[in-house]
Amino acid sequence: MCTGRLDLSHILRAFTRGADGVFIVGCHLGECNYITHGNFHALSMVYLGKKLMGHIGINPERFRIEFMSGGEGILFAEVMNDFGKKIRELGPLGSSEGIDKDVLKSKLEAVTSLAPYMRLVERERLRIPVKSKEAYQQFFTSSEFDELFTTLILDKLAISEITLLLREGPLSTGRMAEKLGLTPSEVSRHINMSSRQGLIRYDESKKCYALA
Numbered sequence: 001m002c003t004g005r006l007d008l009s010h011i012l013r014a015f016t017r018g019a020d021g022v023f024i025v026g027c028h029l030g031e032c033n034y035i036t037h038g039n040f041h042a043l044s045m046v047y048l049g050k051k052l053m054g055h056i057g058i059n060p061e062r063f064r065i066e067f068m069s070g071g072e073g074i075l076f077a078e079v080m081n082d083f084g085k086k087i088r089e090l091g092p093l094g095s096s097e098g099i100d101k102d103v104l105k106s107k108l109e110a111v112t113s114l115a116p117y118m119r120l121v122e123r124e125r126l127r128i129p130v131k132s133k134e135a136y137q138q139f140f141t142s143s144e145f146d147e148l149f150t151t152l153i154l155d156k157l158a159i160s161e162i163t164l165l166l167r168e169g170p171l172s173t174g175r176m177a178e179k180l181g182l183t184p185s186e187v188s189r190h191i192n193m194s195s196r197q198g199l200i201r202y203d204e205s206k207k208c209y210a211l212a
Helices: 008-016 038-055 073-090 101-113 115-125 133-140 143-166 173-180 184-196
Strands: 022-026 063-067 200-203 208-211
Touching: 008 022, 008 038, 008 101, 008 115, 022 038, 022 073, 038 063, 038 115, 038 133, 038 143, 101 115, 101 143, 115 143, 133 143, 143 173, 143 184, 143 200, 143 208, 173 184, 173 208, 184 200
Parallel strands: 022 063
Antiparallel strands: 200 208
C-alpha cells in the first residue's frame, strides 16, 4: 500500500488491538513512484500521531517511520532490529507508561473518533508547501504547530473524551476533571461548548452532566 493512503485510524486501530509499536516504511522522500508525494503525507501523519500519542500519555517512540527502497534489504533488517529492540525496552503498551488498561482504551477510542476530522485538519491547515524532510521537521517541531495543535485538536479531543465518559453515566464536573487529568474550569469550558452543540445536558435530578 502506498504510504499516501496512511491514515491515523490505521495506526490507532493497531494500538487499540494490542500492538506495542507501529513501524511505517515508505519510498525515499522525493522519489514517489506516482508523483503524488504520498510519503510526505505519511510523514505529516506520523508527526501528528506522535504529538497525539504524547498528549494521551503513550510514548511516541512506539511509532516510527523510515524511508528506503525495495533494494535496501540490509538497511531494512537493521532498522527493524533496532525498532524491535526499542519496543522490547519500552515493554507492553500502557503498562510501562503507567496507564490503566481501561483508561488507555478510552483515550485511544477518543482519539480514533477524531481521525476523520484530523485528516481534514492535516489537509487544510498543516500542509507544507516545501517538500523536504527538513521543512517538515522544522514546522512540526515549531511553536506555530504547537499553537495549531492546541487550537484545532485538543479542544475537540477533550470533548470526545468527555462524551465517552458520559456514556457510562452522569458525572459531576469534578469527577470528570479527576478522570481526565484536567482542571474543573477546563472541563466546564468544554461542557459549555458541548452544551451549545446539543451534545451534553445538565441532569437536575442527579446534579450531574449527562449525554443529551
